[in-house]
Amino acid sequence: MNLSQIELLRILQETNFSLSKAAEKMNIVQSAVSRQLQLFEGEIGSPLFERHGKKLTAMTPLGLRIIEEVNAINQAKNNIQALAADYLDSNHGVLHIATTHTQAKYFLPKPILRFREKYPGVRIYMDEASPEQLINKLHTGKADIAICTEKVADDVYLAVKSCYEWHHAAIMPKNHPLADGEVTLERLASFSILTYSFGFTGRSNIEKAFEKSESKLDIVLSAADTDVIKTYVRLGLGVGIIAGMAYDATIDSDLVARDLSHLIPCSKTKIAYLKNNYLPLYGQHFIDELLQAVSKGNL
Amino acid sequence: MNLSQIELLRILQETNFSLSKAAEKMNIVQSAVSRQLQLFEGEIGSPLFERHGKKLTAMTPLGLRIIEEVNAINQAKNNIQALAADYLDSNHGVLHIATTHTQAKYFLPKPILRFREKYPGVRIYMDEASPEQLINKLHTGKADIAICTEKVADDVYLAVKSCYEWHHAAIMPKNHPLADGEVTLERLASFSILTYSFGFTGRSNIEKAFEKSESKLDIVLSAADTDVIKTYVRLGLGVGIIAGMAYDATIDSDLVARDLSHLIPCSKTKIAYLKNNYLPLYGQHFIDELLQAVSKGNL
DNA sequence: GGATTTTACGCATTTCGTAAGTATT
């Protein structure tokens, strides 16, 4: 058993068990990969992959169990390298942030700007994805930190911290009837609604608000992206329900925003990361700042 | 970075940072070990060991942090090997049980006998140690399962299950005054007492019982070992307070046992093992049987 | 001066790459 065999197993997960693709990723010839897998399976004494003829199609139960340990080894190996790099120079590196569009555009800009000032040597990768994909990106090492509003699955490998509480708002053109008077669930429900897709940006809280109510929302358009919602609200398709922070009085001066905090429960933006994943110091600082800045209202 | 370098780091922890002893343990020459360590530190880019001249004396902060990851890798590597061996033949192997004398002699015999019948191919290593050493044996891989009564430290890496509740008993020669009449804390305290050492076999519960009481125990002899206590009780040194199950009506017919369940809180024998450590199937069965057998009174 | 670690160099082993062979779709 050696580390390149472990690495090979990890990569085979990603390449749909293709030896040739794995070889390419590892920058060695395919025959070498084939032999290394044989050697490893020989050492284990049992096949780790189901085969249709020569082609690998799936993992055996033993293989699946062993892959868990393989992933643990890979995680630890990456941590060692990250620790070493961080120790040599804790001001340079990369930070992969996976988040949703709304957080990326309306919550993170200021924190990231402050972070850039402190760590100009850190390259930031912003990775947009749906909330359910975010966790997967953490597990596959494609992201260091995930930031989103919707519930992150109960996962013992995950650390989750709440960092920001916000409310939804209704937006509409200036001359819209809902721009004046009291906003109630019933009244809101009397208009065509545009809001986030299922699983995005507190959509579950919108559902919750109308769960007990007699009124039902007529959602004519749902999108993952606040800007898409705004666009169609401007075209007169109806009333948008968006995250309060996504309304910008300057840019959106043609729209009216009405607070919905009395109608829809408050949403919490959360930070999640793998407990087992070593985060460089600047990554830890980024999280700390996010937690503190929010509590100080420094947004 | 490769697995033998990882193994080297693990072994250096055990050899007090001696390269020559590490080489011996790894069955290679010392110069090879020296070079591998240099290569690894070179790859990391920073020293992992403090040195007085050439001699290694301690680990650097970075080294200490990296050792955690090294241990995780070793654990996973061992798990892979255990998984493979278990899959090939789940009826053969070894089981390291670390426990205290009292559990080994008075609690475990029947469960282990039953286990032997089911798994004649499994070699059992019983390792006697003090309760505080037990956990250490788990962490260093010297034991798979630890069984003891005293509290096991709060340790996120540890799984702990209660498997058996028992009470203490007082033992004394047949003609002893305490052999008749009611047993109270005050009366018990009026005699010289022999019992377990601190940290052994529910000693903490004995302390607890007398904590609130006016009476104080006059402990003239304490031992880790029930048999030592019995021996000196027979010699007339005083009254022994031992685990109830350690009194055998046949063998100890020259002694009288008096139940103390109304005076001393009940003690719980616990099973502990590392969450991250793969236990062969027979090991998992051993634990399951222990938990079930006790609940069925099948002792 | 004895024990321990480092350095130098040749040899053994491992692993890769090329190329040809075999199987699968």
Next chain:
DNA sequence: AATACTTACGAAATGCGTAAAATCC
């Protein structure tokens, strides 16, 4: 026929062992 995996063999790289030098106590 094209794609994907396996086998065979020579070449490169890696790592060990022996031996000698350096350093510590």
